[in-house]
Amino acid sequence: MRDVARLAGVGVKTVSRVVNGEPNVSADTAERVRRAAAELQYEPDLHAGNLRRADGRSHTIGLLVSSVANPFAAQVHRAIERVATEHGYAVFATSLEDDPVAEQRAIAALSRRRVDGYVVTPVHDDQSYLRVHLDRGTPLVCIDREPAGIDVDSVVTSNYDGARDAVRHLVAHGHRRIAFLGDLERIQTARLRRAGYLDELADAGITPDPALIVLDLHDDASATAVTRRLLTLPEPPTAIFSSQNLVTVGAIRALQQLGLEHDVALVGFDDVEAGDLVKPRVSVVAQDPDRIGRLAAERVFARIGGDGGPARQIVVPTRLVVRGSGEIARPEAQRGGS
Amino acid sequence: MRDVARLAGVGVKTVSRVVNGEPNVSADTAERVRRAAAELQYEPDLHAGNLRRADGRSHTIGLLVSSVANPFAAQVHRAIERVATEHGYAVFATSLEDDPVAEQRAIAALSRRRVDGYVVTPVHDDQSYLRVHLDRGTPLVCIDREPAGIDVDSVVTSNYDGARDAVRHLVAHGHRRIAFLGDLERIQTARLRRAGYLDELADAGITPDPALIVLDLHDDASATAVTRRLLTLPEPPTAIFSSQNLVTVGAIRALQQLGLEHDVALVGFDDVEAGDLVKPRVSVVAQDPDRIGRLAAERVFARIGGDGGPARQIVVPTRLVVRGSGEIARPEAQRGGS
DNA sequence: CTGAAAGCGCTAACAG
DNA sequence: CTGTTAGCGCTTTCAG
Numbered sequence: 220m221r222d223v224a225r226l227a228g229v230g231v232k233t234v235s236r237v238v239n240g241e242p243n244v245s246a247d248t249a250e251r252v253r254r255a256a257a258e259l260q261y262e263p264d265l266h267a268g269n270l271r272r273a274d275g276r277s278h279t280i281g282l283l284v285s286s287v288a289n290p291f292a293a294q295v296h297r298a299i300e301r302v303a304t305e306h307g308y309a310v311f312a313t314s315l316e317d318d319p320v321a322e323q324r325a326i327a328a329l330s331r332r333r334v335d336g337y338v339v340t341p342v343h344d345d346q347s348y349l350r351v352h353l354d355r356g357t358p359l360v361c362i363d364r365e366p367a368g369i370d371v372d373s374v375v376t377s378n379y380d381g382a383r384d385a386v387r388h389l390v391a392h393g394h395r396r397i398a399f400l401g402d403l404e405r406i407q408t409a410r411l412r413r414a415g416y417l418d419e420l421a422d423a424g425i426t427p428d429p430a431l432i433v434l435d436l437h438d439d440a441s442a443t444a445v446t447r448r449l450l451t452l453p454e455p456p457t458a459i460f461s462s463q464n465l466v467t468v469g470a471i472r473a474l475q476q477l478g479l480e481h482d483v484a485l486v487g488f489d490d491v492e493a494g495d496l497v498k499p500r501v502s503v504v505a506q507d508p509d510r511i512g513r514l515a516a517e518r519v520f521a522r523i524g525g526d527g528g529p530a531r532q533i534v535v536p537t538r539l540v541v542r543g544s545g546e547i548a549r550p551e552a553q554r555g556g557s
Numbered sequence: 558m559r560d561v562a563r564l565a566g567v568g569v570k571t572v573s574r575v576v577n578g579e580p581n582v583s584a585d586t587a588e589r590v591r592r593a594a595a596e597l598q599y600e601p602d603l604h605a606g607n608l609r610r611a612d613g614r615s616h617t618i619g620l621l622v623s624s625v626a627n628p629f630a631a632q633v634h635r636a637i638e639r640v641a642t643e644h645g646y647a648v649f650a651t652s653l654e655d656d657p658v659a660e661q662r663a664i665a666a667l668s669r670r671r672v673d674g675y676v677v678t679p680v681h682d683d684q685s686y687l688r689v690h691l692d693r694g695t696p697l698v699c700i701d702r703e704p705a706g707i708d709v710d711s712v713v714t715s716n717y718d719g720a721r722d723a724v725r726h727l728v729a730h731g732h733r734r735i736a737f738l739g740d741l742e743r744i745q746t747a748r749l750r751r752a753g754y755l756d757e758l759a760d761a762g763i764t765p766d767p768a769l770i771v772l773d774l775h776d777d778a779s780a781t782a783v784t785r786r787l788l789t790l791p792e793p794p795t796a797i798f799s800s801q802n803l804v805t806v807g808a809i810r811a812l813q814q815l816g817l818e819h820d821v822a823l824v825g826f827d828d829v830e831a832g833d834l835v836k837p838r839v840s841v842v843a844q845d846p847d848r849i850g851r852l853a854a855e856r857v858f859a860r861i862g863g864d865g866g867p868a869r870q871i872v873v874p875t876r877l878v879v880r881g882s883g884e885i886a887r888p889e890a891q892r893g894g895s
Numbered sequence: 896c897t898g899a900a901a902g903c904g905c906t907a908a909c910a911g
Numbered sequence: 912c913t914g915t916t917a918g919c920g921c922t923t924t925c926a927g
Binding site: 558559569570573577596601603604605606607610611839 | 903904905907908
Binding site: 269290293296300309312327333351473480498 | 598600601602603604605607608615617624626627628631632634635638648649650651652665666667668669670671689692718720806810811813829830831832834835836862
C-alpha cells in the first residue's frame with residue numbers, strides 16, 4: 220500500500236480511502252490511485268485492515284457439520300454460502316464426523332481466525348462450553364439439532380411432526396402393523412422421530428408391537444439385515460417407516476431381495492438420492508436443507524448486524540413426497556383379520 | 558495478550574513464546590502464563606500474528622468448485638479438508654456454478670484473505686488471468702479439468718481412458734450399435750469422453766453411426782427425451798454409454814418408461830447415487846473424488862512447503878463398476894445381422 | 896480534500 | 912531464560 224501511495228504521489232490514507240470507497244477524495248486523485256494499484260497488482264490485506272478497523276469484522280463465518288460430503292449438509296452449506304456471499308462473507312466449513320473432540324477443536328481453530336459467527340450442527344450433548352465464545356459476542360446458530368446448555372438461535376426440521384405425517388399417511392392406506400426403523404437413540408432427532416411414530420399410532424388407536432420397533436440402526440447394511448428379519452416374522456409388518464436416509468436404502472434393498480417391494484409399503488424420513496428411479500419409487504418425508512441453511516445464515520447475519528433479541532427457535536416443516544412406495548395399501552387378505 | 562502478560566507478571570514476548578510452543582521458557586513461567594491465559598479466556602489472533610510472522614502463512618487454503626452441493630465436489634472437498642486439517646489448515650470453499658465471473662470474484666476474495674494456496678475447478682477457458690496470483694507465489698492446483706494458459710499442477714480423471722473402458726466393456730458383450738449420450742461439448746471432459754468413445758469403436762472395427770451420437774446433453778430431462786427417441790428408432794442401439802451423471806439418470810428413466818431396462822445395456826460415466834437400488838443395478842465407470850481431492854491437496858501443500866519442481870499433471874484412473882446393466886448381452890436375434 | 900502520527904495484536908531481532 | 916524495541920499493513924484520529 221505504501222508503494223501504491225508513492226507511485227500515485229499521495230499519502231497512504233488516501234489510498235486507503237480509495238480502496239474502501241470512502242468519500243472525500245477528488246475523482247482525479249482517485250483515478251490516479253486506482254491506476255497505481257492496478258499497475259502494482261495491489262490487493263488489500265483484509266486481515267491487516269481488520270486489526271485496526273472499528274468493527275473488527277473478518278467477514279468470515281464458520282460452519283460445522285457432520286461432513287461436508289454428506290448430501291444434506293452439503294445442501295445446507297450451499298444455502299449458507301449463498302447468503303454469505305450476498306453479505307460479502309466467506310465461509311469456513313468443517314467436518315466433525317460426529318466427534319465431540321473435533322467440535323471443540325474446530326471452534327477453537329475458527330475462533331483464532333476470528334470468524335464473525337458460527338453455524339453449528341451440535342455433536343456434544345452439552346454446548347455450554349461454547350459460552351466463552353458467545354460471551355465474546357460472536358453469534359452462534361445451531362442447525363439440525365437443538366442445542367443444550369446454551370440459549371441460542373436454532374433452525375431444525377420438524378422431526379416430530381414429520382414422523383407423524385409419515386405414519387398418518389401409512390395408516391390412511393389401511394396399515395396397522397407399521398414397523399419403525401430408528402436411528403441411534405443417542406441422537407436427538409432420532410428420539411423425536413420415534414416419539415412422533417408412537418404418538419401417531421396412539422392417536423390412530425393402534426397399539427404398537429414392540430417386535431416391529433428396531434432402534435439404533437445407523438447404516439444400510441444393518442438396516443437390510445433387520446428388515447429381512449422383520450419381513451420373515453410370523454406376523455410381518457405390512458408397512459415400514461424408516462427414519463433415516465441410509466436406513467431407508469437398507470430397507471429398500473431388503474424388500475427387493477425378498478421380492479416384497481410392491482407388497483409392503485415404505486415411507487422414509489429424509490429424501491433418498493435417485494429415490495425416484497427405484498421401483499416402486501420411494502415415498503419420503505423430505506427435509507428442506509436449502510431453507511434450513513438460508514434461515515440459519517439469515518439468523519447469523521441478523522445477530523452480526525446487531526439483533527439482540529431473545530433466542531429464536533425456528534422449525535422448518537417437512538414435506539410428504541408421494542412417489543408410490545408409501546401408497547401401497549394393506550393387503551385385502553389381512554383386512555378381515557383386524 | 559498484554560493483559561495475559563500483566564496477569565502472569567511477564568513480558569508479552571514470553572506469552573508469545575508459550576502460546577507458540579517456542580523453547581526457552583522455564584516450565585514454571587510457562588505454567589503461570591498458561592493459567593493466566595485460561596483465566597482471561599485468551600485466544601491468540603492468528604491473523605495479527607501472520608502480519609509480522611516471517612513466513613506470513615494464513616494457514617488457510619481456498620477451494621473453488623462448481624457447487625459445494627454437488628456430490629462429486631463435496632467428496633473432493635472432504636478429502637481436501639482431511640489433508641488440510643492434518644496440516645493445521647482451514648479451507649474456504651466457494652461455489653462457482655459454472656460462472657466465469659464468479660471464478661474471478663472468488664479468487665479475488667480469497668486473495669484478500671491471503672490464502673496460502675488454491676484448489677480450483679476451472680470454469681474459464683483461459684486461466685492466464687491467474688498469473689497475477691501465481692507470480693505472488695501462491696500455489697494453485699487445478700482439479701477435474703486441465704487448466705489453459707497457465708502451467709500449474711493438475712489432478713484429473715482419466716476421462717479418455719475411462720470412456721474407452723466403458724465402450725470396450727460393451728463391445729465385449731457383443732454390442733456394435735452403442736449409443737453415446739454426451740455432455741456439453743464446451744466442457745473439456747465431455748470432449749475427452751467422446752473421443753474415447755469414438756477411438757474405442759474404431760479400434761473395435763466399428764463404424765460409428767451418427768444417428769446414435771447425441772451431444773450437448775446436460776440434465777436428466779433432456780437425456781430422457783433423447784434416449785426415448787433413440788430407442789424408438791427403426792434400428793435402435795443395443796447398448797448405451799452415457800457420459801455423465803444426470804444423463805445416466807435420464808437414460809435409466811427412459812429405459813424404464815419403455816420397459817427396456819433389461820434388454821438394452823447401459824454403462825454410465827461417473828457413479829450414480831443409489832445406482833445399486835435400481836433394477837438392473839447400473840454399471841458405471843466410477844471416478845475417484847476422494848483420491849482426486851487428496852492428491853490435489855498434497856500437491857498444494859508440497860508447493861506451500863517449497864516444492865519448486867515443474868508442474869505435474871496427475872491422472873487418476875477410473876474404475877469399472879460391474880453391477881448388471883452393462884453386462885446385458887446383445888440380443889441373439891440381432892447376432893446374425895452383423 | 897489530504898496527510899502525518901499513533902496504534903490494532905502480534906512476532907522478529909536483539910539486548911540483557 | 913527473559914524483556915524491550917521496532918514494525919507487519921492497515922485504519923483511526925486529528926491537524927492541516
